[in-house]
Structure formats: C-alpha cells, structure tokens
Amino acid sequence: MEPIKVGATSRIVLPRHVKLKHDTVRDRWILLAPERVLNPDETSLEIVRMLDGVCSVGDIVGTLAVKYNAPSEVILVDVIGMLQDLCDKGFLVSAETVATHAGRTS
Amino acid sequence: MNEITKHAPAPAPTSSAACSVPLAAPIAVLAELTHRCPLQCPYCSNPLMLEKANVELKTEDWQRVFTEAAALGVLQVHFSGGEPTLRTDLAALVKHANGLGLYTNLITSGVLLDAKKLAALVDAGLDHVQLSFQDSEAENANRIGHYKGGHEKKVAVAALIRAAGLPLTMNAVVHRQNLDHLAEIIALADKIDASRLEVAHVQYYGWALKNRAALMPTRAQLDRATAMVDAARIRLKGRLVIDYVVPDYYAKRPKKCMDGWGRHFFNVSPAGKVLPCHAAESIDGLKFDSVRERSVEWIWANSEAFNRFRGTDWMPEPCRSCDRRELDFGGCRCQAFALTGSAGNTDPACELSSNHQAMFEAALADAASGEPNYVYRRIGGA
Ligand code: SF4
Ligand code: SF4
Numbered sequence: 270m271e272p273i274k275v276g277a278t279s280r281i282v283l284p285r286h287v288k289l290k291h292d293t294v295r296d297r298w299i300l301l302a303p304e305r306v307l308n309p310d311e312t313s314l315e316i317v318r319m320l321d322g323v324c325s326v327g328d329i330v331g332t333l334a335v336k337y338n339a340p341s342e343v344i345l346v347d348v349i350g351m352l353q354d355l356c357d358k359g360f361l362v363s364a365e366t367v368a369t370h371a372g373r374t375s
Numbered sequence: 376m377n378e379i380t381k382h383a384p385a386p387a388p389t390s391s392a393a394c395s396v397p398l399a400a401p402i403a404v405l406a407e408l409t410h411r412c413p414l415q416c417p418y419c420s421n422p423l424m425l426e427k428a429n430v431e432l433k434t435e436d437w438q439r440v441f442t443e444a445a446a447l448g449v450l451q452v453h454f455s456g457g458e459p460t461l462r463t464d465l466a467a468l469v470k471h472a473n474g475l476g477l478y479t480n481l482i483t484s485g486v487l488l489d490a491k492k493l494a495a496l497v498d499a500g501l502d503h504v505q506l507s508f509q510d511s512e513a514e515n516a517n518r519i520g521h522y523k524g525g526h527e528k529k530v531a532v533a534a535l536i537r538a539a540g541l542p543l544t545m546n547a548v549v550h551r552q553n554l555d556h557l558a559e560i561i562a563l564a565d566k567i568d569a570s571r572l573e574v575a576h577v578q579y580y581g582w583a584l585k586n587r588a589a590l591m592p593t594r595a596q597l598d599r600a601t602a603m604v605d606a607a608r609i610r611l612k613g614r615l616v617i618d619y620v621v622p623d624y625y626a627k628r629p630k631k632c633m634d635g636w637g638r639h640f641f642n643v644s645p646a647g648k649v650l651p652c653h654a655a656e657s658i659d660g661l662k663f664d665s666v667r668e669r670s671v672e673w674i675w676a677n678s679e680a681f682n683r684f685r686g687t688d689w690m691p692e693p694c695r696s697c698d699r700r701e702l703d704f705g706g707c708r709c710q711a712f713a714l715t716g717s718a719g720n721t722d723p724a725c726e727l728s729s730n731h732q733a734m735f736e737a738a739l740a741d742a743a744s745g746e747p748n749y750v751y752r753r754i755g756g757a
Binding site: 272273284285286288290292294295299301302303304306356357358359 | 542613
C-alpha cells in the first residue's frame with residue numbers, strides 16, 4: 270500500500286474493506302473497518318458519499334461550492350484535510366489502488 | 376485466536392449519542408467456531424479446558440446467533456477459533472452474516488487455506504482477513520506454533536489472500552522469545568502487503584499464564600520494542616497502520632479491557648456459551664448462559680456473567696472513588712482473578728492496586744528466568 274497525498278486532482282474511494290453502512294438499530298451512518306467503527310459527521314458523510322471513483326477532489330469541491338454558495342479555496346482546504354485524515358487512518362484509498370469497490374454500501 | 380486482543384475489539388464511534396441509553400447495544404461479536412487448531416501456541420487465549428468437536432454448535436445455530444446479534448445492533452463478526460477454517464460450513468456462515476449486513480472478518484492461522492477456499496470465502500462476501508504470524512523467521516515461528524512448515528505456508532497464503540483481492544491484517548503476538556525480531560516482523564508485514572499490523576504483547580491468563588516464565592519480556596526489550604513501533608508508525612504512515620497492545624505487567628495504569636465489560640462486545644464459544652470476553656471462563660464462579668437455551672438479546676441484558684462487572688457499581692476502592700473509573704473500567708477482570716484471586720478486585724496492572732508491586736516483581740523474575748520451554752496448547756496439555 271502506497272501512501273496517499275490528497276490534492277485537487279486526486280480521486281479517492283473507499284477500499285474494499287471499508288463499508289459505508291446505515292446502522293439501523295442506532296439510526297446513523299457509519300464507516301466500518303476491521304476493529305474500527307467511525308461515525309462521520311454530516312459534512313464528512315456528504316463528501317464520502319460523493320467518492321465514486323470518477324469525480325476528483327476538485328470536482329467534489331466545485332459541487333459543494335455551488336451548493337453552499339461558498340468560496341472553493343476555503344472548501345478545498347477543509348475537504349483535503351478531512352480526506353487526508355481518513356486516508357492516513359486507512360479508511361480511504363486512491364482510486365488507482367487495485368481491488369476497490371468504489372462507494373460500496375449495504 | 377490469540378489474534379483478538381482484549382484492548383478494544385471495536386472502539387466506540389467517536390460521537391455516539393446512542394450510548395446514553397441505559398444498556399447500549401453490542402457492536403462486535405467474536406465467534407469462536409471451534410477450539411480445534413493445528414497449531415499449539417503457548418500463549419493461546421482459548422481456555423485450558425478446550426471444547427471438543429462433538430459439542431460444537433451446528434450451522435443453523437450459528438446462523439440464528441448472527442441473525443439475533445444483527446437485530447440487537449451488532450455490526451461486526453470476527454470468525455475465530457481455534458482455527459475457524461476447520462469448519463466446513465465457514466463460507467456458508469460468512470454468507471449468512473454478510474447477508475445480514477454484518478462486517479465479516481476472518482481471524483486465522485492460515486495454514487489450512489488455499490486458493491479454492493479463499494475464492495469461496497470471497498464469493499460469500501468476506502470483508503477482511505487477519506493472519507497470524509508467530510515470528511519473522513521460519514525456525515523460531517514453527518517452534519512457537521509447534522507446527523512444521525507453518526510459517527512458510529503462511530507467507531504463501533498471504534500472497535493468495537492479496538491475490539484474491541482481500542485486505543490483510545497481519546497479527547504478531549510478541550514475547551521474550553521473538554521480540555528481538557520486531558524490526559523483521561514489521562518488514563514482513565510490509566512485504567506481504569498487509570495494510571495493518573497488530574503487534575500484541577502476550578496477555579497472561581489461561582495458557583499464557585502457564586507459560587509466563589517462558590514468554591515474559593524484559594523491561595529493556597519492551598522499551599526497545601515500543602520505540603521501534605513509534606518510529607515505524609512515522610516511517611510507514613499511510614502505508615501500514617500499526618496497532619500496538621502494550622503489556623500490562625510493566626504498566627502504570629490498566630488497559631480499558633474489552634472497552635468495558637459487557638459494553639460493546641461478546642464472545643460465543645464453540646459450544647454456544649456467551650462470554651463477556653474470550654478469557655472469561657478463566658474466572659471461577661461466573662455463570663455463563665448458552666445460545667442453546669436463550670436468545671442473544673436475553674443473554675446480553677440478563678446474563679449474570681455480563682451484569683456482574685458491568686458499569687462501575689461493582690467496583691471496590693481504589694476504583695470506586697477514582698476519576699478514571701469510566702476511562703478504564705478498572706482494567707481486566709481475568710487478570711484481577713488470575714493474580715489476586717478475585718475478579719472483583721482492581722486490576723493489579725494499576726499502580727494504585729495493593730497488588731501492583733507483586734505483579735511487577737513477578738514480571739521481573741519471569742523475565743530473568745530465561746526459561747526456554749513451552750507448555751503447548753492442546754487437549755490434555757494443561
Ligand atoms: S493455537 Fe495458536 S493459532 Fe491456534 S487458536 Fe491458539 S493462538 Fe491461534
Ligand atoms: S484505581 Fe481503578 S479506575 Fe482508577 S486508574 Fe486504577 S484501575 Fe483505573
């Protein structure tokens with residue numbers, strides 16, 4: 270596994286072993302990995318859902334900038350920070366990495 | 376089975392409003408499908424009284440357990456043992472759990488896996504494999520596991536696991552007789568393309584307690600290992616996640632064992648006994664309920680073994696008035712029992728326990744003993 274440096278042109282996805290899942294019993298969305306459960310906040314969740322392996326980080330920021338009518342430079346910094354953190358923790362990988370099922374949900 | 380460590384099987388989600396309800400639902404289950412295993416690791420966390428094949432739950436029993444567990448709120452199933460791949464219905468069980476939306480993790484020694492079995496598990500929807508290694512080099516690894524050719528087999532199986540597209544965690548239980556190979560163990564994890572490495576110091580109950588003199592690391596070994604893990608974490612950031620379970624004996628404060636007794640986790644033994652942690656049977660006098668007689672939901676809420684040490688009401692001093700009582704829940708009940716004779720005592724790993732000094736001295740004496748020989752884990756071996 271190669272380290273990822275998230276930038277505007279990166280395409281980030283969920284690796285095969287991380288599942289975005291609705292936890293029906295507790296009524297919330299979670300990211301599941303071995304030995305780990307993450308409960309992303311609403312903003313992170315919105316971004317994670319947009320990780321389809323096709324859109325770049327820049328594309329996602331563009332969409333959010335329009336939706337929230339906010340400057341994309343500011344959003345870009347936040348989005349990169351959040352994605353980099355999840356990549357470092359192993360919850361996200363680059364789309365170029367083999368054996369991924371982009372956006373796999375259940 | 377050593378591969379599951381008692382620190383925190385599934386840490387609570389970072390923001391969890393759901394946890395304010397009186398009895399929170401469990402998050403993870405460790406399904407010990409069998410106690411049978413081709414290996415005989417001297418630190419195995421299975422009980423000294425191993426359950427035999429003829430008492431094991433049937434396929435339908437396990438499927439019902441997973442269905443009930445999912446309904447209760449469980450999110451992850453760890454298929455463990457013994458060696459879970461000895462169960463011919465493993466793929467069927469994975470498929471069932473996967474169909475319920477559960478995260479499926481296989482905890483295995485790997486020595487019985489091949490490409491065909493792996494393909495069946497992938498088809499069944501297996502999410503992740505955790506593969507144990509006894510050392511970085513074959514001779515010592517095979518001596519520890521008491522299984523000829525095991526290490527070589529594991530290296531080959533790791534490649535098959537990755538080729539099947541499955542993500543891999545490498546688990547290494549470390550102790551005096553392999554800790555000096557830690558640099559090589561970390562390098563091996565990288566070489567076999569693991570995305571996560573668990574370096575777990577032995578925890579002493581059951582078989583490991585029997586083998587404490589042969590396993591206890593020296594203080595110097597421990598300090599070197601900890602520094603090495605810290606450095607490797609920085610060096611391999613974004614490439615390999617390293618989880619590190621520190622040994623209690625040289626600690627000042629205990630671990631938050633199981634993330635708190637009966638809070639997020641339960642274990643089902645091969646015969647269907649439901650345990651708050653996989654070592655709970657080492658505690659005399661605890662009464663366990665079985666999935667053969669009760670539903671998972673009933674057991675989670677009512678089983679005496681769970682309620683006995685749940686929360687903080689059971690605590691004696693110094694825990695009762697300590698401001699860390701909800702941070703570590705008084706540490707490990709099994710260790711308290713093993714070393715003080717009562718599971719209701721403060722874990723002696725805590726500096727504030729009156730038994731702490733004795734524990735520390737026992738560690739020093741065992742580490743200095745130089746005992747090379749193991750009592751191997753097998754039926755009748757204890
Ligand atoms: S003997 Fe070793 S491989 Fe087998 S269950 Fe015990 S620790 Fe795991
Ligand atoms: S006294 Fe009890 S609660 Fe306080 S730190 Fe020690 S084990 Fe934890």
